[in-house]
Amino acid sequence: MSLPVEALARYSDLHPKLSYEKFHYGTAGFRMAGSLLDSVMFRVGVLAAIRSKRLEGKTIGVMVTASHNPPVDNGVKLVDPRGEMLEASWERHATVLANTTSTDEFIDAVDKLVKTYKINLDHPANVLYARDTRPSGVELVAALEDGLKAMGANGRNEGVQTTPILHYLVRCVNTKGTPEAYGEDTVEGYIKSTADAFKKLIAGKPAPPPLVVDCANGVGYVALKQFAEYLGPAITFIPMNNDLENAAALNSDAGADYVKTNQKFPPSIAPVLAPGQRACSLDGDADRLIYYYLNSRKQFRLLDGDKIAALVAGFITDLVKGAGLEGQIDVGLVQTAYANGASTKYLEKRLPVACVPTGVKHLHRAALRYGVGVYFEANGHGTVVFSPATYEVLASYQPSTPTQATYLEYLNLLPKLINQTIGDALSDMLLVEAVLAHKHYTALEWDSIYIDLPNRLLKVVVPNRNIFQTEDAERRLVHPEGMQKLIDDHVKKFESGRAFVRPSGTENVVRVYAEASDQGQADQIALKIAGIIYDETGGDPFERPG
Numbered sequence: 001m002s003l004p005v006e007a008l009a010r011y012s013d014l015h016p017k018l019s020y021e022k023f024h025y026g027t028a029g030f031r032m033a034g035s036l037l038d039s040v041m042f043r044v045g046v047l048a049a050i051r052s053k054r055l056e057g058k059t060i061g062v063m064v065t066a067s068h069n070p071p072v073d074n075g076v077k078l079v080d081p082r083g084e085m086l087e088a089s090w091e092r093h094a095t096v097l098a099n100t101t102s103t104d105e106f107i108d109a110v111d112k113l114v115k116t117y118k119i120n121l122d123h124p125a126n127v128l129y130a131r132d133t134r135p136s137g138v139e140l141v142a143a144l145e146d147g148l149k150a151m152g153a154n155g156r157n158e159g160v161q162t163t164p165i166l167h168y169l170v171r172c173v174n175t176k177g178t179p180e181a182y183g184e185d186t187v188e189g190y191i192k193s194t195a196d197a198f199k200k201l202i203a204g205k206p207a208p209p210p211l212v213v214d215c216a217n218g219v220g221y222v223a224l225k226q227f228a229e230y231l232g233p234a235i236t237f238i239p240m241n242n243d244l245e246n247a248a249a250l251n252s253d254a255g256a257d258y259v260k261t262n263q264k265f266p267p268s269i270a271p272v273l274a275p276g277q278r279a280c281s282l283d284g285d286a287d288r289l290i291y292y293y294l295n296s297r298k299q300f301r302l303l304d305g306d307k308i309a310a311l312v313a314g315f316i317t318d319l320v321k322g323a324g325l326e327g328q329i330d331v332g333l334v335q336t337a338y339a340n341g342a343s344t345k346y347l348e349k350r351l352p353v354a355c356v357p358t359g360v361k362h363l364h365r366a367a368l369r370y371g372v373g374v375y376f377e378a379n380g381h382g383t384v385v386f387s388p389a390t391y392e393v394l395a396s397y398q399p400s401t402p403t404q405a406t407y408l409e410y411l412n413l414l415p416k417l418i419n420q421t422i423g424d425a426l427s428d429m430l431l432v433e434a435v436l437a438h439k440h441y442t443a444l445e446w447d448s449i450y451i452d453l454p455n456r457l458l459k460v461v462v463p464n465r466n467i468f469q470t471e472d473a474e475r476r477l478v479h480p481e482g483m484q485k486l487i488d489d490h491v492k493k494f495e496s497g498r499a500f501v502r503p504s505g506t507e508n509v510v511r512v513y514a515e516a517s518d519q520g521q522a523d524q525i526a527l528k529i530a531g532i533i534y535d536e537t538g539g540d541p542f543e544r545p546g
């Protein structure tokens, strides 16, 4: 089969590129105002089909979402056959195709891609796709489908789903009938196997107290309801911010990003929480999870991705030791520069810790180097991955005592409970609840594992974020020249001071993170750095998160 030039031209003409827009496949794919994405979606459809053909018909995933961003935004990301993020080298092809200015130029770029990789177009193309609850998703999915039609690809529309469910389904479809079969490729299959593993893991433990779940008025509520049905009395959820009728409500004064960046309760949650009661927030596509509670002094206390990582990594390390598998399974942790310095200090004493640039693809890749790799971004995006060697050890190991056998059984349940393809707020939430039940921890006890250094995250709107270039896992700026020195000179005035600046991959801003031994100092460092950026670039120094 040759390239279907006529069909590509016909459909491409229906989705012309807006001349002034420059697109970039960033941290989480393409992301911007939904109204600007029509041509991008069509081209992503074509690219997904070509990638599938390149991989001899393996199913490629496409998720239409802008996650924690405002409701008017939308976005799209591609998912590779193992349910992981698109291979990094293909991000460039996505950017090139999205930026071609005419149908002819687009078809030439597609042709070049096919020739470069010597893609046999006779292979079938299979693409599985879903969207979050944003209204613009309906038309964007239609544009994506035009891309699939132009290439004669088989599309499987999973409707409105969370991002992690889409990733899970892609892996299940591609591993079906192989020794690596990941599970049933249906939403029900995902809910059931995750819920069953949770129930087995907490069998015999007292049922956790009811958990307040802030659904960010997004698709996470749909999955939460399905989980509640399967979990029955094993755990009770109190769903909040579950308005799916009002599109403007998505992520508005709600959700994991709101809580993490503002370091406060969503306004609707504060009045319903009793002291000590745990609550958690999902984000708009349910791939991030943040916990928090009200302490006895009626103060907000955050249990973010770092605290989740410490809790989970500690639990798994205990299980490995208890099962007698120390030395056979190595547990490691991956963080980013945003990890609170106190968490890194605490964790480094207990297990190997790596630091990588922001973006799940970086964390995931690094986590795969361990027998059990735990990774969480401070913003609550993370999961745990088990290597093939670990699966083998778990399957063949003969415990020598009943206690070891019990620990082994728990260890064997974890890969079933955890969605290993990507951060999954709902499966992570069940994991946290199971660990708390095992450890008999209250929110306060979990919080006390280590004490966070006070910190501040700011964003600065700049004319061109692309001039900001970093090194050392984004901890240092190499460009604009001289700016890092100004930052260093300021930060060294403060005890335990640490700060960094990096361009966002999902918003047109530069992010500033600062921490110090007290909140006033952290604020001072962050504001001063925002001022430095403003002086150097003419940005808006007072843009606050939230």
Ligand code: G16
Binding pocket: 027, 028, 066, 067, 068, 069, 283, 287, 288, 358, 359, 360, 361, 377, 379, 381, 503, 504, 505, 506, 507, 511
């Ligand atoms: C995405 C990425 C995350 C990243 C976040 C913010 O999350 O998947 O890894 O931490 O964006 O990235 P940045 O600081 O570059 O804007 P999500 O939940 O928005 O898909």
